[in-house]
Amino acid sequence: MFIHIGDDHVIQSKDVIGIIDYSLVTSSTINEEMLEQLKAKEQVVVSDEELTKAVVITSGQVYYSPLSVLTLKKRASMISTISRLEDYSEVSDEE
Numbered sequence: 237m238f239i240h241i242g243d244d245h246v247i248q249s250k251d252v253i254g255i256i257d258y259s260l261v262t263s264s265t266i267n268e269e270m271l272e273q274l275k276a277k278e279q280v281v282v283s284d285e286e287l288t289k290a291v292v293i294t295s296g297q298v299y300y301s302p303l304s305v306l307t308l309k310k311r312a313s314m315i316s317t318i319s320r321l322e323d324y325s326e327v328s329d330e331e
Contacts, residue, residue, distance in 0.1 A: 239311050241292050242302045243283040249312060251294040257305050258288045274298055 237249045261267045271291075274280045280298045282288070288300040290308055301308065 239308070241299055241308060245281065245283075245299055245301075247292065247294055247299070251296065252312070253293045253295060255305050255308050255312075256291045256293070258291055258300070261291050271298065 238246050239249050239252070240246050256267075261271065271280060275282075279296070280300070282300045284302070285300060287302040289303060290301045290305045292299040292301050292308065303311075
């Protein structure tokens with residue numbers, strides 16, 4: 237399944253490693269150093285850093301998202317719920 241994380245970015249939910257509040261990331265020098273190194277390797281996708289509310293870490297990239305952690309969590313849990321639903325789209329001819 238896929239998650240829309242804002243700014244026209246859609247990622248596969250299976251690739252998500254973590255979602256962190258941007259204010260927590262910027263308050264840690266270790267996290268800032270890690271992001272700078274990933275930016276140098278061109279593994280960080282930033283649309284508008286001023287609007288960033290969350291950092292989404294995937295297996296291949298790090299995305300700055302304008303959506304809050306709570307919104308992203310709700311989207312991820314909706315996908316999880318949808319994937320567990322049974323398929324009732326096929327109606328039997330016996331009805």
